[in-house]
Amino acid sequence: MERTKLTFIILIFISACNSADHQLSSEELAQYRRDLTSNEVNKICVAAYHLGEAHDTLSVPALLKNLDDPRISHHIQHKGMSVYYCKAGALRKISELDIEINQHNQPDSAVIKRFIIWANDNKLSDIKAKSNFSISRWQTKKDKTYPYRAEMYKDVLYNDTIRKLNEQEILALLGEPDRKQDGYFYYTISKTSVLSWNLHTRTLVIKFADSQTIEWIKVHE
CATH class of the missing domain: 1.25.40 (Serine Threonine Protein Phosphatase 5, Tetratricopeptide repeat)
Known part of the structure; x- marks a missing residue:
């Protein structure tokens, strides 16, 4: 009984120390x-x-x-x-x-x-739930770059409606990806280059579980 009580006191002491830290x-x-x-x-x-x-x-x-x-x-x-x-x-x-x-x-x-x-x-943030996504701006391309995707890609990431689309609906919405491979669509968001050297690329990646279902949407750097 005494050993149990001592163990309990030690645990309380450790917990208090951790909280105090x-x-x-x-x-x-x-x-x-x-x-x-x-x-x-x-x-x-x-x-x-x-x-x-x-x-x-x-x-x-x-x-x-x-x-x-x-x-x-x-x-x-x-x-x-x-x-x-x-x-x-x-x-x-x-x-x-x-x-x-x-x-x-x-x-x-x-x-x-x-x-x-x-x-x-919990009223701890005022991040807009509303999406400002624009199909025409997403698909706009100038000099091999997409000038508006950097400001909109998070609206694709966090949009429940987009996540429920199938492969053909994604193509209609986002257009042809810059690259396709084994159930993955790759959409270039932004590139940083010096002359012919590519220093940094940000890509929106959509993985399909099958032609009807999106498994996940992520951003790769």
Whole structure:
């Protein structure tokens, strides 16, 4: 009986210590919130970790912003983790949603949508649920580039109506993909090039389970 009581006391003590570790001061919270807006991957991941542990709901809008960022951290504590993974991990702790997030996967639009819905339902974000997608602008091409896709691709990612379309309906909506391969459609969103060197490409990828069903829609960098 005494051993059981001692074990219980130790567990309470450990839990209290863990909670105390993230009773951040208002100055610390403010600094971590600012760090979320940094362009430095390491800063973002460190900030996301601490704000998630602190269950800081005020940081939710900043955590949702550019949540699909695939850049990788080289910070010793978060080495190999993407900005998406760091931010999604923080949002999972704050929201307490039962969502599986895989460190080695590309940003998952379905996961992102769940966090957006949760934030909107709890009045923690003002992200528009309405889509500003335009078929004509999506299909507009100038000098081998698509000038409007970068501002619209998230409307494709998070649009439930688009996710319910079949292969032919997707072709009618988005046009012919830049590349097709084994049930995958690849739509170029943006390219950064110097002379003939391609430095960076962002691509919207649609995977079909069959000709009638979309399995997922993701963005690859």
